[in-house]
Amino acid sequence: xxxxxxxxxxxxxxxxxxxxxxxxxxxxxxxxxxxxxxxxxxxxxxxxxxxxxxxxxxxxxxxxxxxxxxxxxxxxxxxxxxxxxxxxxxxxxxxxxxxxxxxxxxxxxxxxxxxxxxxxxxxxxxxxxxxxxxxxxxxxxxxxxxxxxxxxxxxxxxxxxxxxxxxxxxxxxxxxxxxxxxxxxxxxxxxxxxxxxxxxxxxxxxxxxxxxxxxxxxxxxxxxxxxxxxxxxxxxxxxxxxxxxxxxxxxxxxxxxxxxxxxxxxxxxxxxxxxxxxxxxxxxxxxxxxxxxxxxxxxxxxxxxxxxxxxxxxxxxxxxxxxxxxxxxxxxxxxxxxxxxxxxxxxxxxxxxxxxxxxxxxxxxxxxxxxxxxxxxxxxxxxxxxxxxxxxxxxxxxxxxxxxxxxxxxxxxxxxxxxxxxxxxxxxxxxxxxxxxxxxxxxxxxxxxxxxxxxxxxxxxxxxxxxxxxxxxxxxxxxxxxxxxxxxxxxxxxxxxxxxxxxxxxxxxxxxxxxxxxxxxxxxxxxxxxx
Numbered sequence: 001x002x003x004x005x006x007x008x009x010x011x012x013x014x015x016x017x018x019x020x021x022x023x024x025x026x027x028x029x030x031x032x033x034x035x036x037x038x039x040x041x042x043x044x045x046x047x048x049x050x051x052x053x054x055x056x057x058x059x060x061x062x063x064x065x066x067x068x069x070x071x072x073x074x075x076x077x078x079x080x081x082x083x084x085x086x087x088x089x090x091x092x093x094x095x096x097x098x099x100x101x102x103x104x105x106x107x108x109x110x111x112x113x114x115x116x117x118x119x120x121x122x123x124x125x126x127x128x129x130x131x132x133x134x135x136x137x138x139x140x141x142x143x144x145x146x147x148x149x150x151x152x153x154x155x156x157x158x159x160x161x162x163x164x165x166x167x168x169x170x171x172x173x174x175x176x177x178x179x180x181x182x183x184x185x186x187x188x189x190x191x192x193x194x195x196x197x198x199x200x201x202x203x204x205x206x207x208x209x210x211x212x213x214x215x216x217x218x219x220x221x222x223x224x225x226x227x228x229x230x231x232x233x234x235x236x237x238x239x240x241x242x243x244x245x246x247x248x249x250x251x252x253x254x255x256x257x258x259x260x261x262x263x264x265x266x267x268x269x270x271x272x273x274x275x276x277x278x279x280x281x282x283x284x285x286x287x288x289x290x291x292x293x294x295x296x297x298x299x300x301x302x303x304x305x306x307x308x309x310x311x312x313x314x315x316x317x318x319x320x321x322x323x324x325x326x327x328x329x330x331x332x333x334x335x336x337x338x339x340x341x342x343x344x345x346x347x348x349x350x351x352x353x354x355x356x357x358x359x360x361x362x363x364x365x366x367x368x369x370x371x372x373x374x375x376x377x378x379x380x381x382x383x384x385x386x387x388x389x390x391x392x393x394x395x396x397x398x399x400x401x402x403x404x405x406x407x408x409x410x411x412x413x414x415x416x417x418x419x420x421x422x423x424x425x426x427x428x429x430x431x432x433x434x435x436x437x438x439x440x441x442x443x444x445x446x447x448x449x450x451x452x453x454x455x456x457x458x459x460x461x462x463x464x465x466x467x468x469x470x471x472x473x474x475x476x477x478x479x480x481x482x483x484x485x486x487x488x489x490x491x492x493x494x495x496x497x498x499x500x501x502x503x504x505x506x507x508x509x510x511x512x513x514x515x516x517x518x519x520x521x522x523x524x525x526x527x528x529x530x531x
Contacts, residue, residue, distance in 0.1 A: 092217050096203070097124040099271040100146045104137045105489075106509040109298055111274040112185065114236075116200055116294045118280065121238060121287060122260050124269060125201040129208055131188065133486045134180025143227045143272030151209045153180065181486070182206070183460055187302060188490070194297035198290065213268070224266035226259070231273050239283045247278065277509070278531045292529050298513075299521040300494050304458050305487070309494035312448045317419060317441070318495075319405075322398050324419040326499035327353055327435065328492075328515075330508045332425035342431045345505050350434055351382050353503045358415045367412050371437040387528075390516070395525040398500050407441040419443060421499060423492035423514075445492050455484045455491065497522050 045053070097119040101108045108131060119126035129150070132138055138149055155161075161174035184204060186192050195202045205212055213219075228234060235250035236259075246253050263269045282288045300306075318324040327349050330336045336345065354364045361381045401418060408417040420439035422432065427444035436442050445452060460483065493510065496502050497518035504511025516528035 093267070095124045095267050095269075096127050096216070096218065097122060097269045097271065098127040098205075099274045100143055100150050101129050101132055102138045102140045102146060102150070102273060103275060104510075105131060105133065106513055107275045108132060109513070110277055110279075110509060113291065113294050113298065114274040114276070114279045115271075116202075117282075117287065117291050118236060118256065118271075118274070120198075120200050120290060121256055122263075122269070125203050127205045127212075128185060128191075128202050129205050130182035130184050132180070133183055134176065140231045140273055140275075142229045143225075146272065153182075154208045155182070156207060156209060156211075187460060188300055188305075190297045190299060190301045194293060198293055200294075218268045222266055223268040223270050224263035225270045226254075226272065228272035232276060233272075235276075235279060235281060237281045237283075238287050242281060242283045244281055244283075249276075249278070277512075280531065282531075288529070291531075292527065295517055295529065296521060296527050299518060300490055305491060305494060308451050308454050309491055309498060312445075312451050312491075312495045313498045315448060315451075317443050317447065318421060319403065319419060321498065322500045323401065323403060324421055324499050325353065325357065325439075326421045326423065326496035326502040328496045328502060328504040328508075328511045329422060329424040329426075329432070330505040330511060331429060331431070336505065336508065342429075345507075346431050346434065348382055348506055349503050350438070353501070354416070354438070355384070356501045356503060357418065359413060363413060367438065368434075370412070371434055389530045390528050393520070393526040393528050395520065395523070401500065405441060410440045412438065418500070421495055423496040425489070445488065445495065452484065452488065452491070455487045458483065458487070493518060494522075 097115065099111060099115045101111055112128070115126055115128075132150075132153055138146075138153055140146065141149060155177065158173060158177055161171070161177040164170055164174050164177075184206070186204070191202070194200060226234070230251065232249045233251050234254045235246055235252070236254050236256055237244070238256050240255045240257055259269075280291070282291060312318065313324075314320045329346065329349060331342050331345075335341055350368075351364060354367070355361075359367075365381055403417060403419075405417075405419070408419075411417045416438060418439070419441040420435060421443050422435060423445065424432070426432075427446060489510075493514050497514050499519075502515060502519045504515045512530075516530070520527045
């Protein structure tokens, strides 16, 4: 049964005009005789009363601290939201294009390339989302569902998660707070200069919720939705007269002139997934040139990352520009994690690398047999595959190499006397042992600890929904270990791309980007265009 007198004796918090206030504790009434000496001297509390008083005082203090902390978070959250940059359009008749990013970084990069090309062709301003970094990545779902997932990936409303200690209970909404974040594309790439040089209209979208659209006065009635139900549902053509077959991967052809006509009366054109190197079929030379400029602008150009990559390249181990080879091997996720796929890809990369270094198939086969023995070794070299796209962008041969490092003396062939840097998500894995036997001077990124540690010192202008994470001690903890783990793959790829020669994993969009774009751009050559 509820005891009113006892309830009044417990501390509580009330709201007065929206402000939490602590109500003082009322002492319980006591009608018994007073304790003390027989002449009414000082009252001496019992041990039980002392313990009760201590508990009540501790409870009151804890409630006071909790209320103060809640007020602090509320005040701080309000200040953050007040300083959010609200995008303003000078002309509310301006037309926009938006799409839904998903999957890993390089899938997002390909989607952004396609979005930039489509928006420019349709003469719309692209609402450019930030890079979604984290583990696991946001997987593809039909656009109706993916739109919700993308909005929930934002950190708006999660300001309190910054102050949640990992040693205590973590609320459900804060579970992925430390493993995911948003980074603006302009921090990593050369997109700002691309937009300025080629007149591509971009509006940075830091907030992925509908509040951003409402700030531009974009409503569902003003939006033309092209919803998809599969990742490769639509393929876009810039010409209605292009009779190129759709291809087995895609389900429906969309002519951009037709799409422009259908969406003419809508201020926002909302697309779903745009991932896919062959997503856009271009026949207009001006559009093909535009896509090449967009892809080249995706080169990792952050000055701080470049300085760290250059310090690794110029280290005593690698020796500087043109003086080491590199392999980019993806082994740790998806189809690349399958044991048989790993062995096959490692062998293909090994063969392509030694061929690039000048070994004949006969000499390479002898080395492979010597390293692995007859058991488990393929009997014939893999076929040489001509890369038609790369042949359309020839480059000059690298300068002569002459290295006399002590560790190179044990190389199995004079042409293999070169240090090898392996960029991989599984450094030291046993499947990579063939490289260790072939290249005596073998290095991974973790061999350059001092350079990698500098990643934690970088200043990242996070998207506005995460800006509060950079304040105070909590912000510094966010940009230490998590930042190193998120940025290490970029540094790995950059070091590999600065090598004399680089070979990547078959079927990997990341490796293809390293070979086609990064490696060539860092050596001032024309990039390879595919699609």
